[in-house]
Amino acid sequence: MRGGRDTRLLLYLPLAAAAAAPFFLSDYFQHMAVQIAIWSLVYTAWALMGRFRLTSLGHGAFLGVGAYVPTLLWNNYGVTPWLGIPLAMALAIALALIVGYPSSRQKVVGHYFALVTLALGQVVLLVIVAMRDVTGGSLGMTPHTVGHSWYALQLPNKAEFYAVALVAWLAGLVAWRYVERGMIRLALESIAEDEDAAESAGVDVLREKLKITAVSSGLTALGGALYAQYLMYLSPDAMSGVGISLQIVFAAIAGGMYNMLGPTIGAAFTILLTEGLRVLFGTHFVGAANTIYGALLVIFIIFMPRGIVGLAERILARPRVPPAPAAPEPAE
């Protein structure tokens, strides 16, 4: 497919330039770039499941585990996040599997699956709030600060943190590529279309679902950990609230969840939009920014179900593909 390759080059070059640009820009833009990179990772992780109709409304749970576990280990036991983060990812994966195993066994799919994940997000949120003595409850907590330290992954220098976030984002893209190219994509697509038929074809439905769930939850936890390390403040609502879980869903869909770069575009779009609206409206018209943001998302989901990237693909593909010649009637 030559058209596909051209399109990709057209996308990759500006993207690489855009990814490198923040290193030369002001603190403010670096701050936005870090956020975009981290959320791109999270949205990509979510879309790894979402694209196969495993719609999770509770990815905030994994974000929360990723954020709180390394911070708690650091504050209470002085464990470096370099150990705490993999541990948090492992815990998030374990949590995902504990919920995913029975759901898959009982064939909980579609809306019911979404409800189960919604409940999972709430459970994690409530646990964080309830463990007030350790987590600070609704007030949130901060990691003990030690100034600039790679050991503690506390990097007040935004360019350095951006480099870390970029690596993590790339890890998400690598995972996506691995899935896209592998048999697992066909397996999961067939499961999404017809679970029984996939099983009849020899797909171990349970295992494939759990595999993608593990990858998705682990990467989301990584995103949560980085977000906490970057903000140096974590609260249950900011990490595991319903709002966050839904933000993940909306942004991934807005960008386009069937394309490797869709969730990234979704992150850039939503963050720049929020920021733009905030700057535009300032302190006037309180709530106007959020209202416009919400309205735009609704319009997106109704009219562009394949997201910005899906729309771009359609526009780019149009002039390249000549109208199909009238197909010969199938010989019956």
Add this chain to the structure above:
Amino acid sequence: MTILLNLERVSAGYGSFAALFNVSLDVKNGETVGVVGANGAGKTTLLRVISGLLPPRSGRIDFDGESLAGAPAYRVVAAGIAHVPENRRLFPRLTVEENLRMGAYLPAARKAFAERAAWVYELFPQLQARRRQLAGTLSGGEQQMVAIGRALMTKPKLLLMDEPSAGLAPLVVEQVFALVRRIRAEGFTVLLVEQNVRQVLDVVDRAYLLETGRVKLAGTATALKQNPFVQQSYLGL
């Protein structure tokens, strides 16, 4: 001839509803066996039990010296049983070739994909021309070819076919039964479930007649065709 598949007093059902009662049945190597019966007789349930989509309540299922009762579907496929499900159950938004690729999902079959695909295309040349087309856009008869081709990709020892003529126009039904004859001629062992009693009895060696979840009659196709009960209730003679 050695017995390939043997079911002994198998019972199964859904929730509190029992659909199969003590069904015993066998298929020998190289045979084409039919299971016929009206709607709701338990034919599809029987195939779902054999292919591992529904665990039996009781009874034995032996296949090629291996016990398969309660084994998950992917293990049944690995053991050598391929299932052409009712209504074809293709993956409509995957291409013809991707559907075949799904048929060769098992690691052993995956390695032989190119060779098997070439063989399926030889069997159904029409599919070759449409390999990049989405399976959902094919005609009913072609979809049935894809469904059979997908099942053949594992080179199964036994092919289960569930109502291959369901929902197809009479002309296409003829084609589908012609396909069954070809599969048979290729030397495959086939267990065929159908409502279309008359046509099934023309392609199988033996058949079982199911009524409300029980085996009512069994015998060679010729014997069943001449059975007064079958003639009256199923052949309308």
